[in-house]
Amino acid sequence: MPSQTDTEPAIRFDNVEKRFGDNVVLHDLNFSVAKGDRVTLIGPSGSGKTTILRLVMTLEEANNGYIYVDGEPLTHEERGGKRVELKEKHKNEVRKRIGMVFQQFNLFPNMTVMENLIEAPVHVLKMSKADAIEKAKGLLEKVGLSDKENAHPLELSGGQQQRVAVARALAMDPEILLLDEVTSALDPEIVGEVLNILRDVAKETDITMLIVTHEMQFARDVSNRVLMFDGGKIVEESDPETMFTSPKEQRTRDFLSAVLGNN
Numbered sequence: 010m011p012s013q014t015d016t017e018p019a020i021r022f023d024n025v026e027k028r029f030g031d032n033v034v035l036h037d038l039n040f041s042v043a044k045g046d047r048v049t050l051i052g053p054s055g056s057g058k059t060t061i062l063r064l065v066m067t068l069e070e071a072n073n074g075y076i077y078v079d080g081e082p083l084t085h086e087e088r089g090g091k092r093v094e095l096k097e098k099h100k101n102e103v104r105k106r107i108g109m110v111f112q113q114f115n116l117f118p119n120m121t122v123m124e125n126l127i128e129a130p131v132h133v134l135k136m137s138k139a140d141a142i143e144k145a146k147g148l149l150e151k152v153g154l155s156d157k158e159n160a161h162p163l164e165l166s167g168g169q170q171q172r173v174a175v176a177r178a179l180a181m182d183p184e185i186l187l188l189d190e191v192t193s194a195l196d197p198e199i200v201g202e203v204l205n206i207l208r209d210v211a212k213e214t215d216i217t218m219l220i221v222t223h224e225m226q227f228a229r230d231v232s233n234r235v236l237m238f239d240g241g242k243i244v245e246e247s248d249p250e251t252m253f254t255s256p257k258e259q260r261t262r263d264f265l266s267a268v269l270g271n272n
């Protein structure tokens with residue numbers, strides 16, 4: 010492992026291009042996320058926000074360019090001027106450091122809450138089952154679901170399932186946490202319980218977070234940077250206060266007034 014990693018950003022996109030067929034979703038995208046940064050991605054539907062998170066999670070692969078995690082190439086590296094795909098073993102190693110929470114929870118429906126939480130720590134991190142269970146119990150307490158460890162996901166409310174999903178991501182001790190509209194599928198009255206847990210995670214850890222959300226107050230509370238995307242490009246970037254109160258670009262103003270329903 011290179012020793013300069015402490016000075017490397019947590020995530021770096023270097024001229025990343027992503028296409029689906031002829032549809033170029035990201036064009037030569039460049040940006041970096043420093044370690045410990047909490048970056049919110051905003052922008053209209055189809056602007057590429059989910060695609061960016063899925064690329065970092067290696068659920069998608071770029072068609073061109075490079076993505077680095079803590080200075081290490083994620084799926085491809087440049088070797089002698091050529092773009093070379095890295096081995097699955099390498100991808101798996103880097104992937105271990107990244108957790109993701111999805112809009113639709115994506116828990117394993119046939120497993121209990123406890124089994125969901127220990128699956129990856131035991132099979133991917135090779136943690137002992139006893140240690141994984143102990144850690145999972147601590148996380149379930151944190152998300153207020155100690156009494157649900159033997160329940161199956163479909164026996165839980167949406168808010169409870171999402172709290173399990175957050176605990177499951179944290180069970181891997183990720184360096185990077187990706188949150189893709191994690192409250193969009195929830196009833197309004199339970200959005201807060203999930204956001205409060207994530208506020209605590211932000212406060213109590215130094216996990217780098219990349220967040221897609223329409224919850225602007227949450228974005229203001231948690232993130233230190235906001236990137237506004239349109240058509241797979243960054244159209245504006247600033248601290249949340251500036252972005253949400255005095256955006257420079259007309260496209261940002263139009264987007265925010267549509268989302269916030271004011272102006």
Ligand SMILES: Nc1ncnc2c1ncn2[C@@H]1O[C@H](COP(=O)(O)OP(=O)(O)OP(=O)(O)O)[C@@H](O)[C@H]1O
Pocket residue numbers: 029032034052053054055056057058059060061
């Ligand atoms: N698996 C896929 N196959 C084909 N096209 C896709 C796929 N995933 C995404 N796209 C396309 O990529 C573009 C960006 O989609 P993406 O899901 O990243 O947008 P988004 O900004 O997350 O939008 P939303 O706010 O609606 O979630 C869209 O044009 C979408 O149709």
Ligand SMILES: [Mg+2]
Pocket residue numbers: 058059060
């Ligand atoms: Mg999306």
